[in-house]
Amino acid sequence: MRLKLHLSPPATKLLKSNIRITGSKSESNRLLLLQALYPNIGIDNLSNSDDAQVMQKGLNTSKGVVDIHHAGTAMRFLTGYFASQEGKEVLLTGSRRMTERPIKVLVDALHKLGAEIAYEKNDGYPPIRIKGKKLTRNKVSLPANISSQYISALLLVAPGLGNGLELDLKGEITSVPYIKMTLALLEQIGVRTTFEGNKIKVYPEESVNSKTLVVESDWSSASYFYSIVALSTVGSEVILSSYKKNSLQGDSVLAGIYKNWGVDTDFRENEISLRKVADLKPENLNLELSNAPDTAQTIAVTCFGLGVGCHLTGLHTLKIKETDRLVALDTELSKLGADIIVSDKDLILRPSYQMNKDVAIDTYNDHRMAMAFAPLAMKTSIYVNDAEVVSKSYPDFWKDLEILGLTIRKS
Incomplete structure (x- = not known):
């Protein structure tokens, strides 16, 4: 009711x-993804939001349907995560409104990196079927005036890619603070990054030191x-x-x-x-x-x-x-x-x-x-x-x- x-x-x-x-939903969801890549990371003051719970549940899934409901951040971040995780195969879906929210820019970028992602219904929109692969290509460009979540989705998985990532943003960048938040959290766990002009580079990192971050x-x-x-x-x-x-x-x-x-x-x-x-x-x-x-x-x-x-x-x-x-x-x-x-x-x-x-x-x-x-x-x-x-x-x-x-x- x-x-x-x-x-x-x-x-x-x-x-x-x-x-x-x-804790901040934005910081929590970024750190949850990084914790999935590097399990020795600890998180304090985690958000108690539905979005953070959906994100946790999704990250703990290896196959089958992952329903993120209304959580747009989880949709973008999990798309990048599952695409880069060899052996995982999921159908990523959400609410009716989520199936109307575009994902094409991110999927296209991941395709250029070698990802295997297919649209289940409408081209450019969820639900999407993802077969995780080891991604070794490391250069891609994106329009800069899109939602920063597309950009952060790539940056967050970048240290786990074989050769890291070089991201070229075309045009005037939107929501710079959210991009800088993502890069700052990467730096805090020991991942090296650079952000000069419209070019971002994230260096590969097989492991990081144990550390607890407070949201x-x-x-x-x-x-x-x-x-x-x-x-x-x-x-x-x-x-x-x-x-x-x-x-x-x-x-x-x-x-x-x-x-x-x-x-x-x-x-x-x-x-x-x-x-x-x-x-x-x-x-x-x-x-x-x-x-x-x-x-x-x-x-x-x-x-x-x-x-x-x-x-x-x-x-x-x-x-x-x-x-x-x-x-x-x-x-x-x-x-x-x-x-x-x-x-x-x-x-x-x-x-x-x-x-x-x-x-x-x-x-x-x-x-x-x-x-x-x-x-x-x-x-x-x-x-x-x-x-x-x-x-x-x-x-x-x-x-x-x-x-x-x-x-x-x-x-």
């Missing part, structure tokens, strides 16, 4: 809470608390753990972005304090988010909640996420009374002075739709349909909102 929740504002908008968020908590999950604090009153403070100032995660740019609305970030030992220090409402905010596209939904909703305008660009990868996130934002914000225009790569929100009450937000099997809209409960009561979708990345989300004082009940 689908879970529908009714969210109402807290008794006071002066917030004082401590929240612990589990930083998820900055994408932190975004919803930034939004809540921005919509609260001056003096509010929410402390989140475990975070570090020199983060590998691209979404850590939130600390700078939310200064625009009077939210300060204080980095402490293994935690951050989010404090509302001023009521700032810039008339219109222009943000280029190609390096942090997962923050776009949260930022757009924050702007609407504050009655301010924004122009968000660099959003072309949102079209191929769990849903078409730009179309979904247009639909749901319009229901609330927003004046919004979207294209295939940007979003314009004009300042709004009204917010419709008790609107039911549809989530489209997209965890970030549910969580991005939830902070509006600081301003008005809303419904969230299919609210269980948050388990994809943040299973404890609704419990943590109750800690903040929001009233949440099943409807």
Whole structure:
């Protein structure tokens, strides 16, 4: 049965809470793949998300059907993994939406490296049948403006290839922080890499020294608390753990972005304090988010909640996420009374002075739709349909909102 929740504002908008968020889904899935290649690697603070569990289950499979459901990261990463694992043969599939999300760019690159991958139904889309082989070719090129997950999928398996990998990215690179995250994790386990201009090289490594890596908590999950604090009153403070100032995660740019609305970030030992220090409402905010596209939904909703305008660009990868996130934002914000225009790569929100009450937000099997809209409960009561979708990345989300004082009940 689908879970529908009714969210109402807290008794006071002066917030004082401590929240612990589990490890980053992005870091966890990268490290899980590296651990499969090098079993002597240990992982602490692993994400408790559905995506991480699906990834673990897939990595422990040698043959048969591997169903990753809605987990796009797992689809891309496991495609590279199974293609490079001699003796493994699987049918990699997922939800109906997953069969609509393109995989051709990655499959073509793997074919050039000698992989044996066939489309089971529609050319360019899952499900795909993979027969693992020892890959010895080591040079391939990719368009640079694609999802960084295609690039990371190749980089993660590269040290296990016979001759490593030389990757040539054509054009302007999208989501550089995610690529740098992958390379940094490789370096941390002892794999040598270089990234100069548009060329990336990963050197082969048969074995690495035993080491335990600690996954930083998820900055994408932190975004919803930034939004809540921005919509609260001056003096509010929410402390989140475990975070570090020199983060590998691209979404850590939130600390700078939310200064625009009077939210300060204080980095402490293994935690951050989010404090509302001023009521700032810039008339219109222009943000280029190609390096942090997962923050776009949260930022757009924050702007609407504050009655301010924004122009968000660099959003072309949102079209191929769990849903078409730009179309979904247009639909749901319009229901609330927003004046919004979207294209295939940007979003314009004009300042709004009204917010419709008790609107039911549809989530489209997209965890970030549910969580991005939830902070509006600081301003008005809303419904969230299919609210269980948050388990994809943040299973404890609704419990943590109750800690903040929001009233949440099943409807």
